[in-house]
Amino acid sequence: MEPNRRRILDLLRVRDRTVGEIAEHFSLSQPAISKHLRVLREAGLVEVHKHAQQHRYHLRAEPLAEVDHWLEPYRQFWSEKLDALEQYLDEEE
Amino acid sequence: MEPNRRRILDLLRVRDRTVGEIAEHFSLSQPAISKHLRVLREAGLVEVHKHAQQHRYHLRAEPLAEVDHWLEPYRQFWSEKLDALEQYLDEEE
DNA sequence: ATTTTATTTTACCGTTTGGTTATATAACTT
DNA sequence: AAGTTATATAACCAAACGGTAAAATAAAAT
Missing domain, CATH: 1.20.5 (Single alpha-helices involved in coiled-coils or other helix-helix interfaces)
Structure with a gap:
């Protein structure tokens, strides 16, 4: 698996996080993170819960x-x- | 990991095999198999032992x-x- | 010596990947 | 209503990927 994606999962293993919180840990642009999250979402590895503008991502490790x-x-x-x-x-x- | 590569490893788990033996299990060209084997070799996942023209591949799962x-x-x-x-x-x- | 067999390498090609910047969307703040 | 904040999407690009067919290499068989 792509290493950045692996790192995102590692972060979500600790706790749920918003896109911004995740992005802080990388030197990538925010859209790059969004793209990775989309891939993870489509693979069923994360799910989103939207609170206002904040999208909080949750690990689904199955x-x-x-x-x-x-x-x-x-x-x-x-x-x-x-x-x-x-x-x-x-x-x- | 690329699915064909995973299948190659599955074959080598059973026993060592030559390139031709591996290729038999796929509908890919033999050079395609050689390319996959090269990737696996560079990843340290297989090693070759050459007997005459035959190159016998061995799993290194570590x-x-x-x-x-x-x-x-x-x-x-x-x-x-x-x-x-x-x-x-x-x-x- | 020539041919055949087993494998690798090269050159090429279309598609996918991982990134960027710019733009769109949507909700909160003032 | 206008501006700000959080996120997603679009358009684009270079590099990597996975495949092919053709050529190179090397040893065995005739």
Whole structure:
């Protein structure tokens, strides 16, 4: 995923935020942030609640579960390496 | 990640494969596969071992651990939902 | 030596991406 | 009503992307 978008999600993980609050954390223009938020919205990763002019964005992490599931069978690959290391260290002593 | 690339990794998870073997599973041209393999190679996700003309590709899943770690703090978001569902179901009986 | 097989690289092309500035929209403030 | 504030959309652009077909490379087979 695009790194700026990942950072936006990281911010929303802490708490809901308005567009302006998000934009403060970047050196991008506000419209650039709005564009990223649109992409995230269309991916179902955030939702908006409008209070007057302020649009407050909220994290909806569920779609990430898909990535998590894809990753699932790969996890053994790096845990195998760790196991091998552990075993090696055990044999060392 | 690009879906074809994800599929290539899925194939390599099962066993090492040559370029031709991989290409069989796609309706893309063989050079297209080579290009994807190059991207994966540069990302450290695969490595090649050359036996004569055959280039055999091998999965190196470690860089995926980075994604896995990024995902880590998000997991609670969907497990929270599951917990809420469980609780609801418990109260039902 | 020539041809065949396996793969990569190059040159090209249309589409998508991530950014910008300028403009539009909408609600609050004065 | 006029101005300000918050956000979104439009128009534009260069770079990256994902594909192709054609050419280059390299080893094996004949």
